[in-house]
Amino acid sequence: MIHLVWLVPVLPLAGFLILGLGRNNLSKALTGLMGSGVILASFVISLLIFLEVKQEGFVPVTVSLSEFINAGKLQIPFAFQVDQLSTLFLLIITGVGFLIHVYSTSYMHEEEAPHFARYFAYLNLFVFSMLLLVLGANYVIMFIGWEGVGLCSYLLIGFWFKNLEYGNAAKKAFIMNRIGDLGFLIAVFWMINQFGSVTFGEVFAKAQGTPIAVLTGITLLLFVGATGKSAQIPLYTWLPDAMAGPTPVSALIHAATMVTAGIYMIARSNILYTLSPVTQTVVALTGLATAILAASIALKQNDIKKVLAYSTVSQLGYMFIGLGVGAYTGAVFHVMTHAFFKALLFLGAGSVIHAMGGEQDIRKMGGLKAYMPVTRWTFLLACLAIAGIPPFSGFFSKDEILSAAYAKNPVYYAIGVAGALMTAFYMFRLYATTFLGDFRGTAHQKDHLHESPSAITIPLIVLAALSVTGGLIGMPEVFVKNGHLLEHFLEPVFAASYKIQQAEPAPASKELTLMAISVGVALLGALYAWSRFRKKPDLAEATGFGKVLANKWYVDEIYNAIIVKPLDALASFFNSFFEKNVIDGLVNGVGRAVRYGSRQIRLMQSGQVGGYVLLMVIGMVVLFLVQIFFKK
Amino acid sequence: MPINYYIFLAVTLFCIGVTGVLTRRNAIIIFMCIELMLNAVNLLLVAFSKMHYQEMVKLNPTAGIDGQLFVFFIMVVAAAEVSVGLAIIVMMYRNTHSVDVNFLNRLKH
Amino acid sequence: MIPVLLIVIPLVCGLAGFFIKSSRSARDWSLIASIMTMVVSLAGLVIHPNAASLVFDAEWLPALGSSFSVGLDGLGQILTLLTAVSFPLIFTATYRTEYKNANNFYALMLLSQAGLMGVFVANDALLFYFFWELALIPVYFLCSNWGGEKRVQATFKFFIYTFVGSLLMLVGIIYLSQHTADHGFSLKSFTDLNQRIPAQDQTWLFWLFFIAFAIKMPLFPFHTWQPDTYEQSPSATTMVLSGIMVKMGLFGILRWLAPVLSTGTWIWGDTASALCIIGMIYASLMAIKQDDLKRLVAYSSIAHIGLMCLAIFATTQAGMQGVMIQMFNHGINIIGLWIVVDLIERQFHTRKISELGGLAQKAPALAIGLVLVALANLALPLTNAFVGEFLMFSGVYGSAATKYNVVFTVTAGLSIILSAVYTLNMIQKVFYGKTNALTAKGRDIFFHEKMILALVVLVILVMGVYPKPVMDLTRGTVDLILTKMNFKL
Incomplete structure (x- = not known):
């Protein structure tokens, strides 16, 4: 099966071509079927590959397709690498991607057929690019996917191209990404110069004997690329603006693809990062700063999608903390759980927006729990997961990152917990303002309130189930001996790094204390928000410091x-x-x-x-x- | 007769010619002065040719009269020039009713 | 025989074209002629690289030591192929345009093709100069007779500018020929010169050639003729100018400067590279501010050419391979852009970005075509320009010819970002947003126009995914040029 891995990206590509070329002649039903079908097929193949990879004694396979660039000593083939890490990402991308496709068939149903087909074509292209990114066996193929997702986000954010605002958001996303991409590219040139190759295996093998200064330079430049793609300080401002696109697109960008690219890239190059401690510190600090900054902005946002957007930025910050402190498994774990609950949150938000007739301001919602039970319950589960309440998935992954952060530096942990407090607060503020209390919209909207059709609710339910249970594959050692299945699975990928780090496992009592603190803080934030916004939501315009937060610390203005x-x-x-x-x-x-x-x-x-x-x-x-x- | 006499005469003639060309405005007189200069040169050519004839003919029987031959060419060219030049002067007179060369600055405008 | 055919077919057909009365048949005649040239050029590709039919020698001016010596190597093949493919494309794309005195127009176009072919195949410096001028003169007439309102001024500047450059080059060529072993002009004796000319002479001789080529490319600060000329020329001529003719400058450096005066090239490499980079950034910034589509593309072209020139001076295998690929791809991409601009202009009679808007609603096919070509212009991966730009940047970074390779790469890299800014700005203002009074009546492009755009896009994608054939074609030439360039006194 592994040698058919090229089918995984090629199927979405075929979907893109067929839908793109035949957009004027395909019916909506056929478009939806085809668009989702190719992703499902990719998912099935990924699953089969996963079953093979999971077996004991699996050796990573490189599947070479053709020659791409061949100039002098530089050989860059079209080659795919199948190992534990890429397989895991394949599953996340195609799995969550498929659910989003299904969801879109209903969500985008009001579009005219050609635009409907165009939408699905872009989605397929997006998935294709992301698959290329994670499958590439060298940095150049990765870069192709890397730029490809940038392009697709541009196309999808600006999907409703009649609106110039949306176009500006799309442009901003692309240009911000390009700034990061330049860093990535220069890192690649440096690698070519230093190692004479960009193939992962060769680069990592030669990294051990390379001067630390060189590795620091390369990894910092790669990290610049990651800040662009994964929306970290200073290049994060495009992501909240990217809300201009249709809501399922936001789910796709924020959950399954695009923003996880930076995490994937660093996890893939983990050995380079482990060997350059300076970069690791930079990564961790950037992650911390982003986590806190974005969470603080999310406290005061009133657009349902903006809150979620900043929460994504903040959660990505956590992942970078994980990478920065060497908890690669934890970061990847958080990517996975985050994919589940963030997709769920966005799709739930989409369901709300759909019901509200396009309204996104939570101050005009309220009391929706009576009208949309499925959306409400699944949204609540997602909020619990993201807030880090056990036993939901977010708890396990976030906790793993935080305990690794503590081991590195307790200050990291403290800041991380402060971020978790804010996370719990703004998520439950969002939940309470949207679903609890009385309805504050117009009478016309009230008449139209309804639960969404099954094409929307079924993905919600599936994602909710995953958000609840997804954490169980990474049970901490203190709960279940050898319970961390994910760590075991990913071990070959990170083995070299872990050998260098040689972290002592923290004593069980200490770990339990840390867990208790973070859970307690999260509960506190959640309950406070719940009680405060349940009855009387925060409708007034923000003043004072709140205004600074509501205006996103004026970062856009400063950049401008x-x-x-x-x-x-x-x-x-x-x-x-x-x-x-x-x-x-x-x-x-x-x-x-x-x-x-x-x-x-x-x-x-x-x-x-x-x-x-x-x-x-x-x-x-x-x-x-x-x-x-x-x-x- | 020493060659110097011929040279002095020729130089004198040439200078008269030059002065005439420079100072006179009447086209016909300028024309005659040009002829004077040509003839000064002709005179020199003939004089030198005669002077060198004896030695040259010893080396090569056909040589030694080049200068005199050249004079014939110059006379032919001068005659042709006179015919063209006089024609121009006639045309000029028809147009300007004068043979004053200072009237010929029309190209300037 | 093939290089001779490449020159003779357009030359003869062009001269004959003057005598065709009907404009329709003149158009068809030139299209057929250009297709014949293309067939010959493609045939040249399948022939074995060392075959005798790729070279031709005949006596021309024996008294001067110059002969009619032409030949095709990898570099020549890639550029003659570009020329041969471009002309049918240009003729088809502008098929509907009506010209007065069409026979003269098409005849001059073919003559300039003959000149271009000659430049790319000449193995003799004097012959090279001859064709260099032959390519220029028809273009002058094309611009000055069929151009826009300010054509006289623009073409006068263009002509004087390039002609001054050419004369400097002629002086250089004559000087060099006096110093060759056989006092001749052949390429071989020229490339042996790098050991015969002392370093201090190479320093000034370099500029005689470099200015000529820099004007042609054009490089900052010799570029001001270009936007004016592009703006004023008829579209077909602009395509020739920007798609092919600017490559003459790069070709000149690759064939007649870098291998011949290798020491001079090495001494001035940093200066020239700095000019290239300043030009890249400067032109990109200028492009952001342009309101006329043609001027925007013109400045974007200056930025791209700057990168190619930079990569030549980097003297690395990767960079040089990138230049070879990019010379072809840039030609295709920019012709694609001009086709789109021309389609817009023919429909709306304006090229002002500020007057357009919302075209994507009215002309989705045109929008898709433009977006794809623009993405290639941005060097997005899997489009043709990515391979070239990647190799060029990587070559600049890995360059041993300069101490400043990292600085050069980073500053030149900024143009990658700026190119995204101006390209996306243009797409957005022209195609997105709401329609206005002018564009509300717009229609989509016709089937044959779609086909032409599809063809361009196809080339873009195929070359982007599978650049191997071009790389294989040019590898030998690259090695040869590098061997010569690496010789330093």
């Missing part, structure tokens, strides 16, 4: 003022002054000088024949004299 504006002014200066007056001025100046000179010399042509003859005679005399006196 220090980067966009000056660059724009420089471009204007070049365009309106420098080009015309300096460069072209020089060129035209040469022409003008020639013209001026000839105008002066022209005066010698007086038309007086005598004058000409006189000049001629003088010239002859001069020539004679020169000939006589200067003859060598």
